[in-house]
Amino acid sequence: MNLRHGPGRVPRRPVEERPAALVQTGSTPAGRTLPVVVEAVDDAVDPAAWAARDTGRLRDLLDRHGAVLLRGFQTTPGDLPRLLRPLGGDPLxxxxxxxPRTALGGGVYTSTDHPADQVIALHNENAYQSAFPGLLAFQCTVPARAGGGTPLADCRRVLARLAPAVVERFVRTGVCYLRTYHPGVGLSWQDAFGTDDRDEVSSYCARGGIEAHWRPGGTLHTRQTQPALARHPRTGEDVWFNHAAFFHPDGLDPALRAALRARYPREEDLPHHVTFGDGGPIPAADLAHIRAAYAAEAGVVPWRAGDVLLVDNLLAAHGREPYRGERRVAVAMAGLLDRQAVRADRRTVREGRQVIREDRQAGEAAP
Structure with a gap:
């Protein structure tokens, strides 16, 4: 029997005092590899203490599925740093x-503060950077009245769906990301880099291999090229890991895209733009093909109050549905990785894609 104390909370007991099983592992959604659900046997279980005790089990589930949904625990955003530390260290x-995000303290932020009626397309967090988090943790305090779920897609399976010719050019050239921080348009460079010191920004860019150009009037233009694929440091699997479709203006709402192109006729002046690493334009057909691969693998996680979603940032892409009503979801990130640690071997990419494709086809054919 589950007796509650106070306004919807029960005292937590240390895991050592509970010799019986603390959680039960469920299944993944039909036809999907992620997320796998881990449910508390009752809401007195401290999720961070359980994660610290069963770190190996939790890491194995993340490696296999790419995302783990912790359900039935009573959590707050403040639990996220303790949950992440045994898996990836302190929050980044x-x-x-x-x-745009709002800092909540302790390395915890609100999830993206975009208007509720906007879709956030599937992406891997900070895949455009030379260093990025390996692990994300989302916590839901208030689910939306309608919508607001978090789509997920297995990036191994996304890669396997892509045509070899498309993958080959991306692998050969990489992806070039161009950003222009116009005053009063989108995020300022001060917000993006967390400082109002131009010299500090220039130093940060130099360390990260980012070309930074200051234009008259305080506008900052940056350019960096990153690989399109990554290799998971523990599983050795190759994944589609870039922002080519996410940052390309073709993915914007048509009215917004038209307004931006009218204001900034030169593509390099757009707030965000993407090309192949050699500067060549990415064909619209390739972008549509990539988005179709994401869509074919996407499944939506509907939130419940107290849920925590752990996401391996290499293995799984995430996004956001539009929603109505209040929605309060927090996020923290950990486990800093750099491109050297996840560099994919071009010679074995095709073999890995074929193995994943065959596994997926076998799963789809199973009764």
């Missing part, structure tokens, strides 16, 4: 940001 500060 959000630098070189591309979306």
């Amino acid at each position: 500060q959000y630098r070189e940001r591309s979306t």
Whole structure:
């Protein structure tokens, strides 16, 4: 029997005092590899204490599925740092940001503060950077009245769906990301880099391999090229890991895209733009093909109050549905990785894609 104390909370007991099983592992959604659900046997279980005790089990689930939904625990945003530490260390500060967020303290932020009626397309957090978090943790305090779920897609399976010719050019050239921080348009460079010191920004860019150009009037233009694929440091699997479709203006709402192109006729002046690493334009057909691969693998996680969603940032892409009503979801990031640690071997990419494709086809054919 589950007796509650106070306004919807029960005292937590240390895991050592509970010799019986603390959680039960469920299944993944039909036809999907993620997320796998881990449910508390009752809401007195401290999720962070359980994660610290069963770190190996939790890490194995993340490696296999890419995302783990912790359900039935009573959590707050303040639980996220304790949950992340055994898996990825202390929460990371959000630098070189591309979306607005509100800092809640302790390395915890609100999830992207975009208007509720906007879709946030599937993406891997900070995949445009030379260093990025390996693990994300989302916590839902208030689910939306309608919508507001978090789509997920297995990036191994996304890669396997892409045509070899498309993958080959991306692998050969990489992806070039161009950003222009116009005063009063989108995020300022001060917000993106967390400082109002131009010299500090210039130093940060130099360390990260980012070309930074200051234009008259205080406008900052940056350019960086990153690989399109990554190799998971523990599983050795190759994944589609870039912002080509996410940052390209073709993915914007048509009215917004038209307004931006009218204001900034030169593509390099757009707030965000993407090309192949050699500077060549990415064909619209390739972008549509990539978005179709994401869509084919996407499944939506509907939130419940107290849910925590752990996401391996290499293995799984995430997004956001539009919603109505209040929605309060927090996020923290940990486990800093750099491109050297996840560099994919071009010679074995095709073999890995074929194995994943065959596994997926076998799963779809199973009764």
